[in-house]
Structures are given as structure tokens and as C-alpha cells.
Amino acid sequence: MQSNHWGGSLEIATTEDDNRSHNLYDSDRASINDYYDHSNRSLDQTQQSWLLGPPEKKKKKYVDLGCIICSKKALKYSFYAMVMLLLVIGLPTIVVKFWPKHKPPPIPQDDYTFALHKALRFFNAQKSGKLPKSNGIPWRGNSGLQDGSTLTDVKGGLVGGYYDAGDNIKFHFPMSFAMTMLSWSVIEYEHKYRAIGEYDNITELIKWGTDYLLRTFNSSATRIDKIYSQQQDPR
Known part of the structure; x- marks a missing residue:
């Protein structure tokens, strides 16, 4: 070790110091090369943008449906939305409609049911x-087709209704009471009539009687001052 005129010791660089210096030099050189490469790439991109201009935007594709024109993308999304709506709403509806329903077993016929069948018959x-x-009564035929045919104040005469008993007389007040009771029973026990299969029959019976009762007076008159209460065959 020697001293120099600046003071201090004079150290001679060793091989290890030389290697460190070479490594630092190589690192600096690599950094410089990376910088120039990046600058060259940026310059190339800038030159290309000057020569080619801005990149072209993709044009939207449209579909002409006749009444409206919409983009192909919107049409595709609308189609997907309709399919999803069909799956969410339509599919459960179809399943519920065609799913086998459990029907309650028929009510066993008892004496009251048997009596009701006969009463309605x-x-x-x-x-x-x-x-x-x-009608279901094979031995009964048409009758009373000329009832009230000579009357001028009622439309259609007095054809229809129910006979009171085994004769050919139709009493209108007892008939109206019977129709009222039948109607009331349907209001109270509709499910019972349906259970024994008589609902359609009893509603038809009520309509047959009430349609006749509406013929016993002139419903189109401004003032109703006459009503027929009885019809019978004089023969």
C-alpha cells in the first residue's frame, strides 16, 4: 500500500472490483438498449398512426323487420329475453295445466242421495x-203446445212450465215457490249437487220453470198491471 499526495492510502483495485464495474456497465448498457427499443417502438406506432390515420370503428349491423329497423345485437338480446320469458312463465303454466290432478273419490250413494235423484226426476x-x-222420461211427450196461444198481451203464449200434479193444470204461485226453494238449495249446497252429479240437471230444471214464469206477464210494458196465475186445459 502506498500513500499519495492527496493524503490517505493508495489502494489498487482488485479483480473483484473489476468484475463489479463490468457488471454495472453491462446493466447500464442493457437499460440504455431497452430505452432505445421502447423509443423506437413508440416512434413506429406514431408513424403508423400518421400514415394510416385513426383505426376504423366497427359498423353496427342492422336488421330490417319491415315496420322497424333495429340493430342485430339488440334483436339477438330481445330473442334471448323472449326465450327466457317463455321458460320462466310459459313452462310452469304448461306443467300446471297438464299435470295430473288428484280427483277426490266419488261420494258413496246413501239414502238421501237416492231420494234427491228421485225428487229431481x-x-x-x-x-x-x-x-x-x-228429459229422461221415455213415456212423457210434448203437451200444452197451444197454451195461451189466444192471448195478445204475452209473447209466446203460456207454453212450458210444470204441471201441479197428475192433472193438466199449471198453478203459477206454487210453481214460483218450488223454483225459489230449488234455487236456494243450489246457493247453499252447490258443492253437494256437484258431488252427486246433479248440478247441471237442477240448474236446467230451475231455468225451465223461471223461463215460463217470465212469460206470465208483459215484461216489456212500462206498467205491469196483469199477471196470469193459472193455466189449464179445459178439455
Whole structure:
């Protein structure tokens, strides 16, 4: 070790110091090269933008549906939305509609049910007028087709209704009471009539009687001052 005129000791660089210096030099050189490469790439991109201009935007594709024109993308999303709506709403509706429903077992027929069938059958046997094919009484035919035909103050005469008993007389007040009781029973026990299969039959019986009662007076008159309370065949 020697001293120099600046003071202090004079150290001679060793091989390790030389290697460190070379490594630092190589690192600085690599950094400089990276800088120039980045600058060159930026310059190339800038030159390309000057020569080619701004990049072209993708043009939207439209579909002409006749009444409206919409973009293809919007049409695609609308189609997907409709499919999803069909799956969310339509599919459960179809499943519920066609899913087998559990029907309650029929109510076993008891004495009261048997008596009700016979009681309603009595009204079919007492019908007057032109009978329907579904009347269910084979030995009964049309009757009283000329009832009230000479009357001028009622439309359609007095054809229809129910006979009171085994004769050919139609008493209108007892008939109206019977129709009222039948109607009241349907209001109170509709589910019972449906359970024994008589609901359609009893509503048809009520309509047969009430339609006749509406013919016993002139419903179109401004003042109703006459009502027929009885009809009978004089023969």
C-alpha cells in the first residue's frame, strides 16, 4: 500500500472490483438498449398512426323487420329475453295445466242421495211444453203446445212450465215457490249437487220453470198491471 499526495492510502483495485464495474456497465448498457427499443417502438406506432390515420370503428349491423329497423345485437338480446320469458312463465303454466290432478273419490250413494235423484226426476216428469231429448222420461211427450196461444198481451203464449200434479193444470204461485226453494238449495249446497252429479240437471230444471214464469206477464210494458196465475186445459 502506498500513500499519495492527496493524503490517505493508495489502494489498487482488485479483480473483484473489476468484475463489479463490468457488471454495472453491462446493466447500464442493457437499460440504455431497452430505452432505445421502447423509443423506437413508440416512434413506429406514431408513424403508423400518421400514415394510416385513426383505426376504423366497427359498423353496427342492422336488421330490417319491415315496420322497424333495429340493430342485430339488440334483436339477438330481445330473442334471448323472449326465450327466457317463455321458460320462466310459459313452462310452469304448461306443467300446471297438464299435470295430473288428484280427483277426490266419488261420494258413496246413501239414502238421501237416492231420494234427491228421485225428487229431481219428478220435475222432469211434470214438464209441460215441447220436451228436450235429454228429459229422461221415455213415456212423457210434448203437451200444452197451444197454451195461451189466444192471448195478445204475452209473447209466446203460456207454453212450458210444470204441471201441479197428475192433472193438466199449471198453478203459477206454487210453481214460483218450488223454483225459489230449488234455487236456494243450489246457493247453499252447490258443492253437494256437484258431488252427486246433479248440478247441471237442477240448474236446467230451475231455468225451465223461471223461463215460463217470465212469460206470465208483459215484461216489456212500462206498467205491469196483469199477471196470469193459472193455466189449464179445459178439455
